[in-house]
Amino acid sequence: MDRKPHDAVILGGGLAGLTLALQLKGAYPDMDIVVLERQARPLPEAAHKVGESTVEIAAHYFAHTLGLRAHLDDAHIRKFGFRFFFSEGRDDLADVTELGVSAVLPTPSYQIDRGILENFLGDEVCRRGIDFREGVTVRGFDIGAGTLPHTVRFETATGSGDLQARWLLDASGRAGLMRRKLDLTRDNGHHANAVWFRIDDRLEIDAWCDDAAWKGRCEPPERWRSTNHLCGPGYWVWLIPLSSGAHSVGIVADASMHPLETMKTFDLALAWLQAHQPIVARHVASRRDKLLDFAFFRHFSYGCARMFSPDRWGLTGEAGAFLDPFYSPGSDFIAIANTYITLLVGLDRDGEMLNAHARHYERLFFSFYEGTLRMYRGQYNLFGDPEVLPIKVIWDYAYYWGVLCQIVFQERLGDAEFITRMGPELMASADLNTEMQTFFQRWHAVSEGRNRKVMMDQRDLTWFATMNATLHDTLDDEALAYRLRENVRMMRSLAASIVERAAVDHPSLREGNEHLLAGQETPMELFARVA
Template identity: 65%
Template sequence: MANTPTHDAVILGGGLAGLTLALHLRADHPDLDILVLERRRHPLPAAAHKVGESTVEIGAHYFAETLGLREHLERDHIRKFGFRFFFSDGRDDLENVTELGVSKVLPTPSYQLDRGILENFLTDEARRRGIEVRDGATISGLGMGEHGALHEVRYRDDASQHTLKARWLLDASGRAGLLRRHFKLTRDNGHRGNAVWFRLDDRIEIDGWCSDADWSDRCSPPERWRSTNHLVGPGYWSWLIPLSSGAHSVGIVADAGMHPLESMRDFDRMLQWLGARQPALARAVAERRDALLDFSFLRDYSYGCAQLFSADRWALTGEAGAFLDPFYSPGSDFIAIGNTYISALIGHDHAGRNLAPHAFMYDQLYQSFYANSLPLFRQQYALLGDAEVLPVKVTWDYSYYWGVLCPLVFQQGLTDLELLGRVRTDLERAQALNLRMQDLFLRWHAASANRNPRAMLDQYELRWFADLNGHLHDALDRDATVERLRGHVDLLEALADAIMLQATGSDPRLKAPLSGRRRPPLFAAAA
């Protein structure tokens, strides 16, 4: 009988999370024997039917800098023109509604990713870097080792059934969640949302939806189509994301209680639903009906996970672990965070250190980042159509993200326990402040007049806001990172004051004690 092959690390899943993890491990641990098992056959078609095309700053930084993929991103994908919101529920005159976004591209890049092109490139790149990727491989059984024992993986392909051993078993199987289900780790996080999405083999040029020259000239260059465009209404948002293959990704994400999935779970019902709520988008889709590439839906997409990293040398990354919400596109960010902790754990293992305290600490950190992000989405969908409150909430949420989480990632602080210890009080202060603000937005929405004037709320003109983005790539030592984070939390306290004063214009009962810090300006048009 042939010996069972043994690998240092076996990654279950060769999608975005698994392939980036493989590249990350190869860079950090050049001698590691890595095997990736992927169910789907490669190459994938361009405009592959996967969500997660839009990146934000952490994910983009991870792909470009940590993994060294900047040239590929710039050459084969689309530089994003930020997030953009139109308060167009029931209307087709986008030039006459409130628009939130930037008039010029901010300095720190993010991208619209064609997942088929990207994952084909990542597969080829992994193989170029000496990583074995076996596609067409379906997992048929797992034997989980404990107390130092190796793990066993059984899989089948067209040839036969195979068995192998793994020192590290790393689950990147997406929503299949092989290890999450094996260990019964899935947790209800109280957030209920559904999504439908599809791709059209044609570009949707939102810039051509109206002929108003003033509206067109608000952006330089006049290329709103490069944004992740959100057409928003009470309880839902629709996305428009361009793909470099020439296709366009379109989706609807909705609060399950306000917009039942049954009202949009096939193309015809979805088109009828859009016609009532976003008629301009409905027309653009109907005109391209013959270009439909695919259609899918997802019920109850958000979930938590009780544990992601184990001293028994297994770990979960990407959607195999936990998933928050598509709004703000955090999926790639949490891939970056999870992969960073997995690579660090393997480093501790190679050094012969006790894994238990490191696995526990990294799991607690990951869970805290997840838990601190969840309030941005949970119970917040009701105010999505509020042109008075949502622009302020979005600006707050970005500021919280750029000011707190981004510096920890950009300055390589995720595993720097000394740094994290020094800023712990500041992070707790920011967390408590964010919870208070999310509650304020809900109460403000309840009192809001929901004014929706013809106006562009230009985040680029908020210089303090643009500066948060522009300084993300600053090279800082540990002391400077501590000071930067503390300064950002001070800024958030002052911003909270400014928002509180603006909210009390709707209802004096919203008033709360102010910090007394000098307040940064907000949108004059939203006051």
């Protein structure tokens, strides 16, 4: 047995575990950290793991909190935002509604090759003095009672051993070592499946259409750099480019509308694509000989009863709770969980009692999780609606940029005093989000789903582009409080503008939503109404 108790043992050396190790070491340079990882490097490029698309919180966390900006810029792809095509059963993208930006927005996000990134992170934790042990299988662990250390039992190719640690941190991904042992997994009511594969070639969507006007909508004409969503009722298909030159393709679907059994092999998935997204099927089929892998998750979304404990353990990444790949929030919630764990470790090092802090951080984590889950749960049926989904996307991003991003970018995740002060605004925004998700379903029920040959350019919405451009502003408490209040007021006006816009074609939508219409101060810019 290794008799010396380590400050922390992290179970899992993937994205969540390695970034947690880096954040802990950056905050507390004298910390003795051991990371145990089952796989040995080098990891394969292109076909290592999914979770390749990052959005603003994760990009900020990687680049600024962990100091990895140069690696992101040099080794990965600057994303051309999210892009949506309402292309169910269609064979030409120029003839359908497109939602996206004509030029890249100022705050960066990235398409990351998980193999390249995790190989780099493994080297980086070693450079920073962290004990990273590869080829190690965790065989069990015991949570220490009171102040006693935790014990981890492991096995390597050369034998077995034990470690002791003050903090036991689970980043074991879907293996969920602590979640399963402590029976923490919870059904969150969102039942969806995903299949995916990687093609060792670029799927350059810009070349899929000969329409000169369509090609000229974007500058530069590089839609392939986007996370492209090809949408239909109950599902979406992702196309994500990787810096290794490969392309990631996935199908994510409501389990009740598109059963996994219809797509759980490559041949089945290709047949499914031929029926629903023939343009994707054609380009995938022509590269069948370049198939790198194929995998699936059944019921990929789940909740977790606990994330952080005053008994000095915590969960991060998919070892805890997982939402949905739509909007790519996975790495965002790694950043949030890692930050709360780092704060708890710091309080423990200062001799603070952890009970109240662990409960507070856990409540905040779950409030962010539940607010985001509402964007997905019961919403997949409207994903093929070219009238409703583009407006829902704008709403969802206004909520994300206007509230959660503000708290993360301004480093207030652990500021209990500030969070308490802003409690009424945070609650109001969460309640408004809940109401709007319900409204989108009402709208979809009467929508005609008209699909036009048009690009809905998010850059045309001045307020939307400004929200993105100002995310990195440095704000003191008063300025941030003012911005959050203004953002909530903006969201009320946006909600009213959305209801008003929907009611032009469907007057019945006014009924029961008069309180939302009453919130309008200044009408918010929206896309031109589908005619």
